[in-house]
Amino acid sequence: MAQVRNKKIVLKDYVYGFPKESDMLLVTSDTINLKLTEDSNAVLVKNLYLSCDPYMRGRMSNTQGSYIDSITLGSPIEGLGVAKVIDSGHSKFKKGDLVWGMTRWEEYTIIKAPDQSIFKIEDTDVPLSYYTGILGMPGMTAYVGFYEICAPKNGECVFVSAASGAVGQFAKLSGCYVVGSAGSKEKVDLLKNKFGYDEAFNYKEEQDLDAALKRYFPDGIDIYFENVGGKMLEAVLSNMRFNGRIAACGMISQYNLEQGEGVCNLMHIVTKSLCMQGFIVRNYFHMLPKYLEMVMPLIKQGKISYIEDVAEGLESAPAALIGLFSGKNVGKQVVVVARD
């Protein structure tokens, strides 16, 4: 059997507060057989593109309350990625297939329950790395949260915090007025000039988030796509309109705090009949074909813009992941392990 080196990034210590590169470790000494055993029904993949996503922070803590298990210390970081099938013991996958889904931060991974954790890539007429973003979990998150949970109507006012992805573009295509917040001038320019947001602002430059929202939404917000939490959520609640909807898929401002920030004005939920719905996108993956059918033509026709922040090499992955929490990335943060 061909034995090859299998470089990997493992979790060294559970993370408290802000994650550091030294919480992870590059291990270069491991090897792997590039052939599954006869009785295996797993899939062996070569990882091509790895995805850095904010939710991963939760798996790096040793605390309860996250919706997925902590990563085991000493094991490779788990995360989403695009990969190529090298060997398969599973009838749904064959050698040479391209897949995306839950893999590990290493060169080669054995995926034990492939039908539950990876999807076959059917359309390769787009950059493969897009399946870590707009064509994968983050794109599905935008789709589910915006269309399924917020049920937008033409002309409604939409606010997206930590804006960078597809939500704002979906909202524009739905005839909504859309404002996004981001953490740098470069991102704000992108939102306005490339992604077609009506307005965007740098939240770091606003002394008073409430005043900023009142400036952009003099008549209030109908739909809020919640990625941030804490003080931003508090300011948004004060500016929501009657029957407003909040889709909550994450609260990145809270992930590295020992104690979450208090939100003091939840009474707006009552007085304005707001609906705040949390969701976990993996519970909606049955809608993936429907989503791809909608989004693929939009991408191919250039009606949706998409940008990536690409880090080269597995060894660059820890810094790339940590950069998410200081907002260093511009666009979807991808790590290239191999291009084929």
Next chain:
Amino acid sequence: MAQVRNKKIVLKDYVYGFPKESDMLLVTSDTINLKLTEDSNAVLVKNLYLSCDPYMRGRMSNTQGSYIDSITLGSPIEGLGVAKVIDSGHSKFKKGDLVWGMTRWEEYTIIKAPDQSIFKIEDTDVPLSYYTGILGMPGMTAYVGFYEICAPKNGECVFVSAASGAVGQFAKLSGCYVVGSAGSKEKVDLLKNKFGYDEAFNYKEEQDLDAALKRYFPDGIDIYFENVGGKMLEAVLSNMRFNGRIAACGMISQYNLEQGEGVCNLMHIVTKSLCMQGFIVRNYFHMLPKYLEMVMPLIKQGKISYIEDVAEGLESAPAALIGLFSGKNVGKQVVVVARD
């Protein structure tokens, strides 16, 4: 025209913090004609029973953000009540009709837009005062919040804070496990012995609300009927189960605070895919006939228990209202102005 005295309770000062009796004033010098003018399309009623409800606190402040207007200083307190029609210029109401709906804290009231603010009482085979409670707005609140918003399933675990009303009994009839919290031993005994709650506890005796909820809900809470807010909501969020639903119709713990208490663990909304839906019952009043059809037989057959805390005389109304916020009332707080 017959002119009679019209005793009333007016709002003397806008309320900051905890309301006091001296914020209201009994005025005995006013008079009223017991006949409407020829061109009126109003309804003149004699008030019989007045309802004391927590939401009224919001109307006594001079602050924005409430879902209904502040009461005008020097004008009678507005609130729900049961009344008898003395004269009518409106085709839907005639002299002698019994009605419930939005009236004022005085002996006689001219209701200017009766089709928008009062309902004719069709069934008088129950105590009339019940239309301030189980057969009126509070009953509808329980019905809408529990059945429409929380969509209960047999066997689910339900927690009701500031429990005293119908929600817990509806939940028992739906085959749920139901626990309520209240603020005195007497109320806790009522919940368990009269209203059929599976368990109840006195939140004032619990050092640690989170621990109390874990004791009663070792497997977590599916449905929370939110009346309290603040620290109770925080403890509940920690104990909600996946796909849990929170119907929020009020947050009484917050009404007399200058600054709301911070809720620090809203991330549970994301990780557990919770839905928190605020609502205002008046937007559901079209469902009143359907509700009465369901609840009236339950009351007549004794399948739903209901108790009232009755204050005698209009002059007792300010103290009765204020008592709500210290939890003095046991059962629905009613003020009898006249019995017919």
